[in-house]
Amino acid sequence: MDENLGCPVLITGNEHSRFLSERYGYKEWMISRFLNFIPYPERMLDYINDSKNLHHYIRVNTLRTNPQVLKRRLGEKGYHLSDTVLKEVFEIKNPSYGDIKIKDAGSMIAHHNNNDNNDNYNEATTQTDYDLQSGKDRNLGPKQASIGSTIEYLRGYYYIQDLSSCIAVEELEIHDGQDLVVLDMAAAPGGKTTHIAQKLNNKGAIFACESNSNRLSSLFFNLSRCFVHNTIVLNTRAEEINELELQFDRVLLDAPCTCEGIIMKDESRKKSRNLEDLETCSKRQKKMIVSGFNALKPNGLMIYCTCSFAPEENEMIIQHLLSNHKDAKIEPLNYGMNGLTSFSKYQFAEKMVYTKRFYPHIHATNGFFIAKIRKKPE
Ligand SMILES: C[S@@+](CC[C@H](N)C(=O)[O-])C[C@H]1O[C@@H](n2cnc3c(N)ncnc32)[C@H](O)[C@@H]1O
Structure with missing residues:
Protein backbone atom coordinates (compact mmCIF):
# COMPACT_ATOMS: atom_id res chain seq x y z
CA MET A 1 0.00 0.00 0.00
CA ASP A 2 1.27 3.49 -0.88
CA GLU A 3 1.53 5.60 2.28
CA ASN A 4 1.58 8.76 0.11
CA LEU A 5 -1.89 8.08 -1.21
CA GLY A 6 -3.84 11.25 -0.46
CA CYS A 7 -0.81 13.57 -0.44
CA PRO A 8 -1.71 16.46 -2.74
CA VAL A 9 -0.45 16.14 -6.29
CA LEU A 10 1.01 19.39 -7.58
CA ILE A 11 0.81 19.67 -11.35
CA THR A 12 3.17 22.16 -12.96
CA GLY A 13 1.31 25.04 -14.58
CA ASN A 14 1.82 26.48 -18.05
CA GLU A 15 0.83 29.57 -19.99
CA HIS A 16 -2.67 28.24 -20.53
CA SER A 17 -3.31 27.50 -16.84
CA ARG A 18 -1.97 30.96 -15.94
CA PHE A 19 -4.28 32.56 -18.48
CA LEU A 20 -7.32 30.66 -17.18
CA SER A 21 -6.55 31.33 -13.53
CA GLU A 22 -6.31 35.07 -14.21
CA ARG A 23 -9.38 35.09 -16.38
CA TYR A 24 -11.61 33.27 -13.90
CA GLY A 25 -9.92 34.37 -10.65
CA TYR A 26 -8.65 31.02 -9.30
CA LYS A 27 -5.37 30.02 -7.72
CA GLU A 28 -3.28 28.58 -10.51
CA TRP A 29 -2.57 25.24 -8.80
CA MET A 30 -6.30 24.50 -8.89
CA ILE A 31 -6.59 25.22 -12.60
CA SER A 32 -3.54 23.19 -13.58
CA ARG A 33 -5.06 20.26 -11.70
CA PHE A 34 -8.55 20.75 -13.18
CA LEU A 35 -7.02 20.64 -16.68
CA ASN A 36 -5.79 17.13 -15.89
CA PHE A 37 -8.92 15.35 -14.73
CA ILE A 38 -12.09 17.38 -15.29
CA PRO A 39 -13.97 16.68 -18.52
CA TYR A 40 -14.18 19.85 -20.67
CA PRO A 41 -12.50 21.95 -17.95
CA GLU A 42 -12.82 25.28 -19.80
CA ARG A 43 -16.51 24.68 -20.33
CA MET A 44 -16.84 24.10 -16.60
CA LEU A 45 -14.95 27.29 -15.67
CA ASP A 46 -17.18 29.26 -18.02
CA TYR A 47 -20.33 27.61 -16.69
CA ILE A 48 -19.44 28.18 -13.04
CA ASN A 49 -18.64 31.80 -13.79
CA ASP A 50 -22.24 32.67 -14.63
CA SER A 51 -24.58 32.56 -11.63
CA LYS A 52 -27.54 32.21 -14.03
CA ASN A 53 -26.42 28.63 -14.55
CA LEU A 54 -27.00 27.77 -10.90
CA HIS A 55 -29.69 25.10 -10.47
CA HIS A 56 -31.88 24.96 -7.35
CA TYR A 57 -33.51 21.85 -5.96
CA ILE A 58 -35.88 20.98 -3.14
CA ARG A 59 -36.47 17.57 -1.59
CA VAL A 60 -40.01 16.81 -0.45
CA ASN A 61 -40.15 15.69 3.17
CA THR A 62 -42.43 12.66 2.94
CA LEU A 63 -42.79 12.64 6.75
CA ARG A 64 -44.92 15.78 6.26
CA THR A 65 -46.44 15.72 2.75
CA ASN A 66 -46.12 14.09 -0.65
CA PRO A 67 -44.61 15.29 -3.94
CA GLN A 68 -47.94 15.90 -5.75
CA VAL A 69 -49.42 17.98 -2.92
CA LEU A 70 -46.29 20.08 -2.50
CA LYS A 71 -45.95 20.63 -6.24
CA ARG A 72 -49.53 21.86 -6.40
CA ARG A 73 -49.19 24.14 -3.35
CA LEU A 74 -45.97 25.75 -4.49
CA GLY A 75 -47.27 25.94 -8.06
CA GLU A 76 -50.31 27.89 -6.83
CA LYS A 77 -47.89 30.36 -5.26
CA GLY A 78 -46.12 30.96 -8.55
CA TYR A 79 -43.09 28.68 -8.20
CA HIS A 80 -42.12 26.67 -11.24
CA LEU A 81 -41.20 23.12 -10.25
CA SER A 82 -39.95 20.48 -12.63
CA ASP A 83 -39.30 16.78 -12.11
CA THR A 84 -35.85 15.26 -11.69
CA VAL A 85 -34.52 11.71 -11.76
CA LEU A 86 -35.70 11.31 -8.13
CA LYS A 87 -39.44 11.43 -7.54
CA GLU A 88 -39.02 13.25 -4.21
CA VAL A 89 -36.81 15.99 -5.67
CA PHE A 90 -37.91 18.95 -7.79
CA GLU A 91 -35.87 21.54 -9.56
CA ILE A 92 -37.16 24.99 -8.76
CA LYS A 93 -36.74 27.50 -11.57
CA ASN A 94 -37.63 30.69 -9.67
CA PRO A 95 -36.46 30.24 -6.05
CA SER A 96 -36.70 33.96 -5.32
CA TYR A 97 -39.66 34.47 -7.63
CA GLY A 98 -38.00 36.32 -10.47
CA ASP A 99 -36.23 39.52 -9.60
CA ILE A 100 -38.48 40.68 -6.78
CA LYS A 101 -36.28 40.95 -3.70
CA ILE A 102 -37.97 40.43 -0.35
CA LYS A 103 -36.83 43.16 2.00
CA ASP A 104 -38.79 42.11 5.05
CA ALA A 105 -38.47 38.33 5.23
CA GLY A 106 -38.38 38.53 9.05
CA SER A 107 -41.81 40.09 9.32
CA MET A 108 -43.14 37.60 6.79
CA ILE A 109 -41.94 34.75 9.00
CA ALA A 110 -43.78 36.29 11.96
CA HIS A 111 -46.82 36.57 9.69
CA HIS A 112 -46.57 32.88 8.83
CA ASN A 113 -46.37 31.84 12.46
CA ASN A 114 -49.40 33.88 13.42
CA ASN A 115 -51.47 32.66 10.50
CA ASP A 116 -50.70 29.00 10.45
CA ASN A 117 -53.86 28.13 8.53
CA ASN A 118 -53.76 30.97 6.05
CA ASP A 119 -52.28 29.46 2.92
CA ASN A 120 -53.08 32.48 0.77
CA TYR A 121 -50.97 35.02 2.61
CA ASN A 122 -48.93 35.74 -0.51
CA GLU A 123 -51.96 36.91 -2.38
CA ALA A 124 -53.05 39.01 0.60
CA THR A 125 -50.03 41.27 0.56
CA THR A 126 -48.34 43.37 -2.07
CA GLN A 127 -44.86 44.76 -2.33
CA THR A 128 -44.08 48.39 -3.07
CA ASP A 129 -40.94 50.25 -3.99
CA TYR A 130 -40.16 54.00 -3.96
CA ASP A 131 -40.14 55.38 -7.50
CA LEU A 132 -37.51 58.13 -7.81
CA GLN A 133 -39.10 59.78 -10.86
CA SER A 134 -42.66 60.13 -9.63
CA GLY A 135 -41.77 60.39 -5.95
CA LYS A 136 -44.48 57.82 -5.20
CA ASP A 137 -44.61 54.21 -4.11
CA ARG A 138 -44.83 51.79 -7.00
CA ASN A 139 -46.83 48.61 -6.71
CA LEU A 140 -44.65 45.64 -7.61
CA GLY A 141 -47.49 43.13 -7.50
CA PRO A 142 -48.05 40.20 -5.15
CA LYS A 143 -45.39 39.83 -2.50
CA GLN A 144 -43.69 36.46 -2.82
CA ALA A 145 -41.53 34.75 -0.23
CA SER A 146 -38.23 33.27 -1.31
CA ILE A 147 -38.28 29.47 -1.32
CA GLY A 148 -36.49 29.44 2.05
CA SER A 149 -39.26 31.37 3.83
CA THR A 150 -42.57 29.96 2.67
CA ILE A 151 -45.04 28.53 5.15
CA GLU A 152 -44.40 25.11 3.59
CA TYR A 153 -40.68 25.43 4.26
CA LEU A 154 -41.21 26.49 7.87
CA ARG A 155 -43.57 23.56 8.38
CA GLY A 156 -40.86 21.20 7.16
CA TYR A 157 -42.60 20.13 3.95
CA TYR A 158 -39.31 20.33 2.08
CA TYR A 159 -35.57 20.78 2.40
CA ILE A 160 -33.49 22.93 0.03
CA GLN A 161 -30.83 20.52 -1.11
CA ASP A 162 -28.78 19.76 -4.18
C1 LIG B 1 -20.17 18.30 4.42
S1 LIG B 1 -20.67 18.87 5.97
C2 LIG B 1 -22.02 17.80 6.31
C3 LIG B 1 -23.31 18.18 5.64
C4 LIG B 1 -24.47 17.31 6.10
N1 LIG B 1 -24.19 15.90 5.93
C5 LIG B 1 -25.74 17.65 5.34
O1 LIG B 1 -26.12 16.94 4.41
O2 LIG B 1 -26.37 18.65 5.70
C6 LIG B 1 -19.45 18.20 7.01
C7 LIG B 1 -19.72 18.34 8.49
O3 LIG B 1 -18.76 17.55 9.18
C8 LIG B 1 -18.43 18.20 10.38
N2 LIG B 1 -17.16 17.59 10.83
C9 LIG B 1 -15.89 17.97 10.56
N3 LIG B 1 -15.02 17.12 11.11
C10 LIG B 1 -15.75 16.17 11.74
C11 LIG B 1 -15.41 15.02 12.52
N4 LIG B 1 -14.15 14.68 12.71
N5 LIG B 1 -16.41 14.27 13.01
C12 LIG B 1 -17.71 14.61 12.81
N6 LIG B 1 -18.09 15.69 12.11
C13 LIG B 1 -17.12 16.46 11.57
C14 LIG B 1 -18.37 19.64 9.97
O4 LIG B 1 -18.48 20.48 11.11
C15 LIG B 1 -19.56 19.74 9.03
O5 LIG B 1 -20.71 20.10 9.73
Whole structure:
Protein backbone atom coordinates (compact mmCIF):
# COMPACT_ATOMS: atom_id res chain seq x y z
CA MET A 1 0.00 0.00 0.00
CA ASP A 2 1.27 3.49 -0.88
CA GLU A 3 1.53 5.60 2.28
CA ASN A 4 1.58 8.76 0.11
CA LEU A 5 -1.89 8.08 -1.21
CA GLY A 6 -3.84 11.25 -0.46
CA CYS A 7 -0.81 13.57 -0.44
CA PRO A 8 -1.71 16.46 -2.74
CA VAL A 9 -0.45 16.14 -6.29
CA LEU A 10 1.01 19.39 -7.58
CA ILE A 11 0.81 19.67 -11.35
CA THR A 12 3.17 22.16 -12.96
CA GLY A 13 1.31 25.04 -14.58
CA ASN A 14 1.82 26.48 -18.05
CA GLU A 15 0.83 29.57 -19.99
CA HIS A 16 -2.67 28.24 -20.53
CA SER A 17 -3.31 27.50 -16.84
CA ARG A 18 -1.97 30.96 -15.94
CA PHE A 19 -4.28 32.56 -18.48
CA LEU A 20 -7.32 30.66 -17.18
CA SER A 21 -6.55 31.33 -13.53
CA GLU A 22 -6.31 35.07 -14.21
CA ARG A 23 -9.38 35.09 -16.38
CA TYR A 24 -11.61 33.27 -13.90
CA GLY A 25 -9.92 34.37 -10.65
CA TYR A 26 -8.65 31.02 -9.30
CA LYS A 27 -5.37 30.02 -7.72
CA GLU A 28 -3.28 28.58 -10.51
CA TRP A 29 -2.57 25.24 -8.80
CA MET A 30 -6.30 24.50 -8.89
CA ILE A 31 -6.59 25.22 -12.60
CA SER A 32 -3.54 23.19 -13.58
CA ARG A 33 -5.06 20.26 -11.70
CA PHE A 34 -8.55 20.75 -13.18
CA LEU A 35 -7.02 20.64 -16.68
CA ASN A 36 -5.79 17.13 -15.89
CA PHE A 37 -8.92 15.35 -14.73
CA ILE A 38 -12.09 17.38 -15.29
CA PRO A 39 -13.97 16.68 -18.52
CA TYR A 40 -14.18 19.85 -20.67
CA PRO A 41 -12.50 21.95 -17.95
CA GLU A 42 -12.82 25.28 -19.80
CA ARG A 43 -16.51 24.68 -20.33
CA MET A 44 -16.84 24.10 -16.60
CA LEU A 45 -14.95 27.29 -15.67
CA ASP A 46 -17.18 29.26 -18.02
CA TYR A 47 -20.33 27.61 -16.69
CA ILE A 48 -19.44 28.18 -13.04
CA ASN A 49 -18.64 31.80 -13.79
CA ASP A 50 -22.24 32.67 -14.63
CA SER A 51 -24.58 32.56 -11.63
CA LYS A 52 -27.54 32.21 -14.03
CA ASN A 53 -26.42 28.63 -14.55
CA LEU A 54 -27.00 27.77 -10.90
CA HIS A 55 -29.69 25.10 -10.47
CA HIS A 56 -31.88 24.96 -7.35
CA TYR A 57 -33.51 21.85 -5.96
CA ILE A 58 -35.88 20.98 -3.14
CA ARG A 59 -36.47 17.57 -1.59
CA VAL A 60 -40.01 16.81 -0.45
CA ASN A 61 -40.15 15.69 3.17
CA THR A 62 -42.43 12.66 2.94
CA LEU A 63 -42.79 12.64 6.75
CA ARG A 64 -44.92 15.78 6.26
CA THR A 65 -46.44 15.72 2.75
CA ASN A 66 -46.12 14.09 -0.65
CA PRO A 67 -44.61 15.29 -3.94
CA GLN A 68 -47.94 15.90 -5.75
CA VAL A 69 -49.42 17.98 -2.92
CA LEU A 70 -46.29 20.08 -2.50
CA LYS A 71 -45.95 20.63 -6.24
CA ARG A 72 -49.53 21.86 -6.40
CA ARG A 73 -49.19 24.14 -3.35
CA LEU A 74 -45.97 25.75 -4.49
CA GLY A 75 -47.27 25.94 -8.06
CA GLU A 76 -50.31 27.89 -6.83
CA LYS A 77 -47.89 30.36 -5.26
CA GLY A 78 -46.12 30.96 -8.55
CA TYR A 79 -43.09 28.68 -8.20
CA HIS A 80 -42.12 26.67 -11.24
CA LEU A 81 -41.20 23.12 -10.25
CA SER A 82 -39.95 20.48 -12.63
CA ASP A 83 -39.30 16.78 -12.11
CA THR A 84 -35.85 15.26 -11.69
CA VAL A 85 -34.52 11.71 -11.76
CA LEU A 86 -35.70 11.31 -8.13
CA LYS A 87 -39.44 11.43 -7.54
CA GLU A 88 -39.02 13.25 -4.21
CA VAL A 89 -36.81 15.99 -5.67
CA PHE A 90 -37.91 18.95 -7.79
CA GLU A 91 -35.87 21.54 -9.56
CA ILE A 92 -37.16 24.99 -8.76
CA LYS A 93 -36.74 27.50 -11.57
CA ASN A 94 -37.63 30.69 -9.67
CA PRO A 95 -36.46 30.24 -6.05
CA SER A 96 -36.70 33.96 -5.32
CA TYR A 97 -39.66 34.47 -7.63
CA GLY A 98 -38.00 36.32 -10.47
CA ASP A 99 -36.23 39.52 -9.60
CA ILE A 100 -38.48 40.68 -6.78
CA LYS A 101 -36.28 40.95 -3.70
CA ILE A 102 -37.97 40.43 -0.35
CA LYS A 103 -36.83 43.16 2.00
CA ASP A 104 -38.79 42.11 5.05
CA ALA A 105 -38.47 38.33 5.23
CA GLY A 106 -38.38 38.53 9.05
CA SER A 107 -41.81 40.09 9.32
CA MET A 108 -43.14 37.60 6.79
CA ILE A 109 -41.94 34.75 9.00
CA ALA A 110 -43.78 36.29 11.96
CA HIS A 111 -46.82 36.57 9.69
CA HIS A 112 -46.57 32.88 8.83
CA ASN A 113 -46.37 31.84 12.46
CA ASN A 114 -49.40 33.88 13.42
CA ASN A 115 -51.47 32.66 10.50
CA ASP A 116 -50.70 29.00 10.45
CA ASN A 117 -53.86 28.13 8.53
CA ASN A 118 -53.76 30.97 6.05
CA ASP A 119 -52.28 29.46 2.92
CA ASN A 120 -53.08 32.48 0.77
CA TYR A 121 -50.97 35.02 2.61
CA ASN A 122 -48.93 35.74 -0.51
CA GLU A 123 -51.96 36.91 -2.38
CA ALA A 124 -53.05 39.01 0.60
CA THR A 125 -50.03 41.27 0.56
CA THR A 126 -48.34 43.37 -2.07
CA GLN A 127 -44.86 44.76 -2.33
CA THR A 128 -44.08 48.39 -3.07
CA ASP A 129 -40.94 50.25 -3.99
CA TYR A 130 -40.16 54.00 -3.96
CA ASP A 131 -40.14 55.38 -7.50
CA LEU A 132 -37.51 58.13 -7.81
CA GLN A 133 -39.10 59.78 -10.86
CA SER A 134 -42.66 60.13 -9.63
CA GLY A 135 -41.77 60.39 -5.95
CA LYS A 136 -44.48 57.82 -5.20
CA ASP A 137 -44.61 54.21 -4.11
CA ARG A 138 -44.83 51.79 -7.00
CA ASN A 139 -46.83 48.61 -6.71
CA LEU A 140 -44.65 45.64 -7.61
CA GLY A 141 -47.49 43.13 -7.50
CA PRO A 142 -48.05 40.20 -5.15
CA LYS A 143 -45.39 39.83 -2.50
CA GLN A 144 -43.69 36.46 -2.82
CA ALA A 145 -41.53 34.75 -0.23
CA SER A 146 -38.23 33.27 -1.31
CA ILE A 147 -38.28 29.47 -1.32
CA GLY A 148 -36.49 29.44 2.05
CA SER A 149 -39.26 31.37 3.83
CA THR A 150 -42.57 29.96 2.67
CA ILE A 151 -45.04 28.53 5.15
CA GLU A 152 -44.40 25.11 3.59
CA TYR A 153 -40.68 25.43 4.26
CA LEU A 154 -41.21 26.49 7.87
CA ARG A 155 -43.57 23.56 8.38
CA GLY A 156 -40.86 21.20 7.16
CA TYR A 157 -42.60 20.13 3.95
CA TYR A 158 -39.31 20.33 2.08
CA TYR A 159 -35.57 20.78 2.40
CA ILE A 160 -33.49 22.93 0.03
CA GLN A 161 -30.83 20.52 -1.11
CA ASP A 162 -28.78 19.76 -4.18
CA LEU A 163 -29.84 16.82 -6.32
CA SER A 164 -26.40 15.20 -5.98
CA SER A 165 -26.75 15.12 -2.17
CA CYS A 166 -30.17 13.50 -2.48
CA ILE A 167 -28.73 10.84 -4.80
CA ALA A 168 -26.14 9.98 -2.12
CA VAL A 169 -28.90 9.13 0.39
CA GLU A 170 -30.99 7.38 -2.28
CA GLU A 171 -28.04 5.04 -2.82
CA LEU A 172 -28.10 3.94 0.84
CA GLU A 173 -30.85 1.53 -0.24
CA ILE A 174 -33.29 2.19 2.59
CA HIS A 175 -36.71 1.01 1.52
CA ASP A 176 -40.17 1.85 2.86
CA GLY A 177 -39.45 2.44 6.50
CA GLN A 178 -37.09 -0.46 7.16
CA ASP A 179 -36.12 -0.84 10.81
CA LEU A 180 -32.39 -0.11 10.39
CA VAL A 181 -29.68 1.44 12.54
CA VAL A 182 -27.85 4.12 10.55
CA LEU A 183 -24.71 6.13 11.31
CA ASP A 184 -24.44 9.63 9.82
CA MET A 185 -20.80 10.53 10.50
CA ALA A 186 -20.87 14.27 9.63
CA ALA A 187 -24.38 15.50 10.10
CA ALA A 188 -24.86 19.28 10.43
CA PRO A 189 -26.94 21.03 9.21
CA GLY A 190 -28.92 17.84 8.73
CA GLY A 191 -29.74 17.70 5.02
CA LYS A 192 -28.89 14.05 4.72
CA THR A 193 -29.94 13.08 8.26
CA THR A 194 -33.47 14.36 7.65
CA HIS A 195 -33.52 12.56 4.29
CA ILE A 196 -32.47 9.27 5.94
CA ALA A 197 -35.18 9.78 8.58
CA GLN A 198 -37.86 10.06 5.92
CA LYS A 199 -36.53 6.97 4.14
CA LEU A 200 -36.81 5.12 7.48
CA ASN A 201 -40.27 6.62 7.98
CA ASN A 202 -39.00 7.68 11.42
CA LYS A 203 -38.42 4.02 12.35
CA GLY A 204 -35.13 2.38 13.38
CA ALA A 205 -32.50 4.79 14.67
CA ILE A 206 -30.01 7.30 13.32
CA PHE A 207 -26.83 8.19 15.20
CA ALA A 208 -25.80 11.61 13.88
CA CYS A 209 -22.23 12.76 14.69
CA GLU A 210 -21.20 16.38 14.49
CA SER A 211 -17.91 17.54 15.97
CA ASN A 212 -18.49 21.29 15.67
CA SER A 213 -20.74 22.41 18.52
CA ASN A 214 -21.43 25.72 16.72
CA ARG A 215 -23.22 23.76 14.01
CA LEU A 216 -25.46 21.77 16.35
CA SER A 217 -28.21 24.39 16.51
CA SER A 218 -28.76 24.20 12.74
CA LEU A 219 -28.92 20.41 13.02
CA PHE A 220 -31.45 20.51 15.88
CA PHE A 221 -33.50 23.14 14.05
CA ASN A 222 -33.76 21.03 10.90
CA LEU A 223 -34.49 17.80 12.79
CA SER A 224 -37.34 19.47 14.62
CA ARG A 225 -38.60 21.43 11.55
CA CYS A 226 -38.74 18.18 9.55
CA PHE A 227 -40.48 16.18 12.34
CA VAL A 228 -37.60 13.73 12.77
CA HIS A 229 -38.09 11.53 15.84
CA ASN A 230 -35.59 8.72 15.45
CA THR A 231 -32.24 10.53 15.73
CA ILE A 232 -29.64 10.64 18.48
CA VAL A 233 -27.17 13.50 18.05
CA LEU A 234 -23.59 12.90 19.19
CA ASN A 235 -21.36 15.95 19.56
CA THR A 236 -18.23 13.97 18.85
CA ARG A 237 -15.54 13.35 16.25
CA ALA A 238 -16.76 10.54 14.03
CA GLU A 239 -13.31 8.90 14.12
CA GLU A 240 -14.11 8.03 17.75
CA ILE A 241 -17.33 6.16 16.96
CA ASN A 242 -15.71 2.72 17.41
CA GLU A 243 -15.33 3.46 21.14
CA LEU A 244 -19.11 3.06 21.45
CA GLU A 245 -18.82 -0.52 20.14
CA LEU A 246 -21.98 -0.12 18.05
CA GLN A 247 -22.57 -1.81 14.69
CA PHE A 248 -24.64 -0.23 11.94
CA ASP A 249 -26.68 -1.50 8.98
CA ARG A 250 -25.84 1.64 7.00
CA VAL A 251 -23.12 4.27 7.32
CA LEU A 252 -23.09 7.63 5.57
CA LEU A 253 -19.85 9.61 5.49
CA ASP A 254 -20.56 12.99 3.88
CA ALA A 255 -16.99 13.97 4.57
CA PRO A 256 -15.78 17.44 5.53
CA CYS A 257 -13.79 18.50 2.45
CA THR A 258 -12.27 21.44 0.56
CA CYS A 259 -15.68 22.10 -1.06
CA GLU A 260 -14.27 22.75 -4.55
CA GLY A 261 -17.57 21.52 -5.93
CA ILE A 262 -19.59 24.43 -4.53
CA ILE A 263 -17.51 27.31 -5.89
CA MET A 264 -20.59 28.40 -7.83
CA LYS A 265 -22.37 29.02 -4.52
CA ASP A 266 -19.31 30.36 -2.68
CA GLU A 267 -16.85 32.14 -4.95
CA SER A 268 -14.39 32.76 -2.10
CA ARG A 269 -13.33 29.13 -2.49
CA LYS A 270 -11.59 29.98 -5.77
CA LYS A 271 -8.82 31.43 -3.64
CA SER A 272 -9.35 30.47 -0.01
CA ARG A 273 -7.88 26.95 -0.03
CA ASN A 274 -4.28 25.79 -0.41
CA LEU A 275 -2.57 22.44 -0.81
CA GLU A 276 -2.11 22.09 2.98
CA ASP A 277 -5.90 22.29 3.39
CA LEU A 278 -6.26 19.54 0.84
CA GLU A 279 -3.78 17.40 2.76
CA THR A 280 -5.53 18.06 6.11
CA CYS A 281 -8.89 17.06 4.65
CA SER A 282 -7.51 13.97 2.96
CA LYS A 283 -5.81 12.73 6.17
CA ARG A 284 -9.00 13.20 8.18
CA GLN A 285 -11.11 11.50 5.49
CA LYS A 286 -8.84 8.44 5.56
CA LYS A 287 -9.31 8.13 9.33
CA MET A 288 -13.05 8.71 9.12
CA ILE A 289 -13.69 6.18 6.37
CA VAL A 290 -11.80 3.45 8.24
CA SER A 291 -13.72 4.14 11.48
CA GLY A 292 -17.02 4.15 9.60
CA PHE A 293 -16.20 0.91 7.82
CA ASN A 294 -15.18 -0.75 11.11
CA ALA A 295 -18.57 0.20 12.56
CA LEU A 296 -20.44 -1.40 9.65
CA LYS A 297 -22.17 -4.79 10.13
CA PRO A 298 -21.19 -7.60 7.74
CA ASN A 299 -23.16 -7.13 4.51
CA GLY A 300 -23.82 -3.52 5.59
CA LEU A 301 -23.66 -0.64 3.15
CA MET A 302 -21.63 2.56 3.36
CA ILE A 303 -21.89 5.69 1.23
CA TYR A 304 -18.87 7.98 1.08
CA CYS A 305 -19.36 11.37 -0.57
CA THR A 306 -17.77 14.81 -0.83
CA CYS A 307 -18.51 18.05 -2.64
CA SER A 308 -14.96 18.13 -3.97
CA PHE A 309 -13.41 17.31 -7.34
CA ALA A 310 -10.02 16.42 -5.85
CA PRO A 311 -8.96 12.76 -6.37
CA GLU A 312 -7.06 13.05 -3.03
CA GLU A 313 -10.45 13.43 -1.29
CA ASN A 314 -12.30 10.92 -3.44
CA GLU A 315 -10.82 7.96 -5.33
CA MET A 316 -7.66 7.99 -3.18
CA ILE A 317 -9.72 7.70 0.00
CA ILE A 318 -11.66 4.76 -1.44
CA GLN A 319 -8.40 3.16 -2.60
CA HIS A 320 -6.98 3.62 0.92
CA LEU A 321 -9.95 1.70 2.33
CA LEU A 322 -9.75 -1.06 -0.29
CA SER A 323 -6.02 -1.51 0.30
CA ASN A 324 -6.53 -1.86 4.07
CA HIS A 325 -9.75 -3.86 4.16
CA LYS A 326 -10.05 -6.88 1.95
CA ASP A 327 -13.71 -7.21 3.01
CA ALA A 328 -14.58 -3.85 1.38
CA LYS A 329 -16.04 -3.99 -2.09
CA ILE A 330 -17.21 -1.13 -4.33
CA GLU A 331 -20.71 -1.43 -5.78
CA PRO A 332 -22.08 0.29 -8.88
CA LEU A 333 -24.19 3.46 -8.64
CA ASN A 334 -27.04 4.58 -10.84
CA TYR A 335 -26.13 8.17 -11.73
CA GLY A 336 -23.08 10.30 -12.54
CA MET A 337 -19.84 9.86 -14.52
CA ASN A 338 -17.37 7.09 -13.77
CA GLY A 339 -14.74 7.72 -11.10
CA LEU A 340 -11.09 7.98 -12.13
CA THR A 341 -9.03 4.79 -12.41
CA SER A 342 -5.76 6.71 -12.34
CA PHE A 343 -4.42 10.13 -11.41
CA SER A 344 -0.85 11.32 -11.81
CA LYS A 345 1.39 8.35 -10.89
CA TYR A 346 -1.41 6.52 -9.04
CA GLN A 347 -3.39 3.58 -10.40
CA PHE A 348 -6.62 2.71 -8.64
CA ALA A 349 -8.67 -0.51 -8.50
CA GLU A 350 -10.47 -1.31 -11.77
CA LYS A 351 -13.82 -1.14 -9.98
CA MET A 352 -13.19 2.52 -9.16
CA VAL A 353 -15.29 3.18 -12.29
CA TYR A 354 -18.26 2.21 -10.10
CA THR A 355 -17.75 5.38 -8.04
CA LYS A 356 -19.40 8.43 -9.58
CA ARG A 357 -18.51 12.06 -10.19
CA PHE A 358 -20.95 14.91 -10.77
CA TYR A 359 -20.05 18.13 -12.57
CA PRO A 360 -22.04 21.40 -12.70
CA HIS A 361 -21.62 21.80 -16.48
CA ILE A 362 -22.65 18.19 -17.19
CA HIS A 363 -25.15 17.23 -14.50
CA ALA A 364 -26.50 20.66 -13.45
CA THR A 365 -25.58 19.88 -9.83
CA ASN A 366 -22.83 20.79 -7.39
CA GLY A 367 -19.48 19.19 -8.08
CA PHE A 368 -19.86 15.94 -6.13
CA PHE A 369 -18.42 12.45 -5.65
CA ILE A 370 -20.19 9.32 -4.41
CA ALA A 371 -18.87 5.83 -3.65
CA LYS A 372 -20.93 2.86 -2.48
CA ILE A 373 -19.10 0.28 -0.41
CA ARG A 374 -20.38 -3.07 0.81
CA LYS A 375 -18.79 -4.97 3.70
CA LYS A 376 -18.59 -8.58 2.57
CA PRO A 377 -20.62 -11.04 4.69
CA GLU A 378 -18.51 -12.90 7.26
C1 LIG B 1 -20.17 18.30 4.42
S1 LIG B 1 -20.67 18.87 5.97
C2 LIG B 1 -22.02 17.80 6.31
C3 LIG B 1 -23.31 18.18 5.64
C4 LIG B 1 -24.47 17.31 6.10
N1 LIG B 1 -24.19 15.90 5.93
C5 LIG B 1 -25.74 17.65 5.34
O1 LIG B 1 -26.12 16.94 4.41
O2 LIG B 1 -26.37 18.65 5.70
C6 LIG B 1 -19.45 18.20 7.01
C7 LIG B 1 -19.72 18.34 8.49
O3 LIG B 1 -18.76 17.55 9.18
C8 LIG B 1 -18.43 18.20 10.38
N2 LIG B 1 -17.16 17.59 10.83
C9 LIG B 1 -15.89 17.97 10.56
N3 LIG B 1 -15.02 17.12 11.11
C10 LIG B 1 -15.75 16.17 11.74
C11 LIG B 1 -15.41 15.02 12.52
N4 LIG B 1 -14.15 14.68 12.71
N5 LIG B 1 -16.41 14.27 13.01
C12 LIG B 1 -17.71 14.61 12.81
N6 LIG B 1 -18.09 15.69 12.11
C13 LIG B 1 -17.12 16.46 11.57
C14 LIG B 1 -18.37 19.64 9.97
O4 LIG B 1 -18.48 20.48 11.11
C15 LIG B 1 -19.56 19.74 9.03
O5 LIG B 1 -20.71 20.10 9.73
